[in-house]
Amino acid sequence: MKPVLRTQGLSKSYGSRPALIDVTLTVPAGRVVGLVGPNGAGKSTLLNLAAGMIAPTAGTIEVLGSRPAADAAQLARIGFVAQDTPVYAGLTVGDHLRMGRRLNPRWDDALAEGRVAQVGLDPAQKAGRLSGGQRAQLALTIAAAKRPELLIFDEPVASLDPLARRAFLQSLMEFVAELEVGVILSSHLLSDLERVCDHMIVLTGSRVQLTGDVEDLLATHYRLVAARGGLDALPPGVEVIHAEHTDRQSTLLVHDTVGAVPGLAADTEHLNLEDMILAYLTRAALGAVGARAPQTLEAQR
Numbered sequence: 001m002k003p004v005l006r007t008q009g010l011s012k013s014y015g016s017r018p019a020l021i022d023v024t025l026t027v028p029a030g031r032v033v034g035l036v037g038p039n040g041a042g043k044s045t046l047l048n049l050a051a052g053m054i055a056p057t058a059g060t061i062e063v064l065g066s067r068p069a070a071d072a073a074q075l076a077r078i079g080f081v082a083q084d085t086p087v088y089a090g091l092t093v094g095d096h097l098r099m100g101r102r103l104n105p106r107w108d109d110a111l112a113e114g115r116v117a118q119v120g121l122d123p124a125q126k127a128g129r130l131s132g133g134q135r136a137q138l139a140l141t142i143a144a145a146k147r148p149e150l151l152i153f154d155e156p157v158a159s160l161d162p163l164a165r166r167a168f169l170q171s172l173m174e175f176v177a178e179l180e181v182g183v184i185l186s187s188h189l190l191s192d193l194e195r196v197c198d199h200m201i202v203l204t205g206s207r208v209q210l211t212g213d214v215e216d217l218l219a220t221h222y223r224l225v226a227a228r229g230g231l232d233a234l235p236p237g238v239e240v241i242h243a244e245h246t247d248r249q250s251t252l253l254v255h256d257t258v259g260a261v262p263g264l265a266a267d268t269e270h271l272n273l274e275d276m277i278l279a280y281l282t283r284a285a286l287g288a289v290g291a292r293a294p295q296t297l298e299a300q301r
């Protein structure tokens with residue numbers, strides 16, 4: 001199967017302002033992909049490029065093996081919901097479904113109507129009067145009823161309360177299982193991503209910091225604790241993502257690409273996904289404000 005997403009040297013600038021710089025990555029088929037990064041990192045830009053809403057400034061991007069929005073067939077393969085879950089305020093829920101039916105060659109009426117009933121949306125209700133959660137459910141329904149091969153969501157749960165968020169993610173996972181659809185979604189809510197994603201892309205400052213299958217990432221990231229100075233010389237292939245030192249002890253968060261950590265004289269434990277991503281975001285934030293390299297960060301005493 002073709003990769004869900006493949007980019008090579010992908011860059012996008014808005015005027016002179018770079019939003020994505022030299023992004024090269026491959027996401028294998030059949031993944032639920034989480035895209036994470038701070039405000040302004042370039043997440044929406046990457047998703048808009050994947051959906052074919054905007055064109056690259058340099059480099060290439062392929063989605064499911066083809067150029068985004070190359071033709072009507074490619075458009076039909078992708079369901080995209082932009083950050084503000086756009087709906088037509090003056091049209092009813094039922095109008096949205098009728099429009100979906102007319103515009104999409106593979107439209108699944110039974111799926112759309114069944115799902116509207118299941119989540120309790122009133123077909124006669126004007127979309128402009130729906131709550132944020134209901135609007136997100138309508139957008140998800142329309143995107144799924146297209147029967148795409150890939151669903152792309154830009155911060156789908158940002159405006160939802162915890163219960164609505166859980167319901168939305170549950171629905172999403174049901175679609176993934178039932179329709180065998182791939183998903184790329186961005187979010188700031190790491191615990192949500194941890195629950196649903198099996199592949200992560202971490203983007204900061206317009207560049208990719210980390211990408212890979214969650215299983216592989218978890219297997220190769222560790223917290224090391226040793227007496228101060230005991231971890232000063234690490235083997236090649238063990239990259240320090242974050243470090244804290246007290247007088248007596250050093251704690252390092254590391255990425256081990258060579259399987260060297262088990263041989264080190266240190267207490268070691270694997271990181272969970274949230275701690276791992278936070279380490280990368282912290283490193284980028286410290287770099288952005290011109291702080292000292294994270295390897296030399298002193299813990300507050």
Ligand SMILES: Nc1ncnc2c1ncn2[C@@H]1O[C@H](COP(=O)(O)OP(=O)(O)OP(=O)(O)O)[C@@H](O)[C@H]1O
Nearest residue numbers: 014017018019037038039040041042043044045046
């Ligand atoms: N249409 C645009 N015109 C000019 N600059 C833009 C435009 N869209 C995005 N940018 C800039 O590109 C950079 C990346 O923005 P983008 O929206 O992709 O980030 P993001 O990671 O999705 O942020 P957020 O988490 O806040 O949604 C930012 O500096 C932003 O100001």
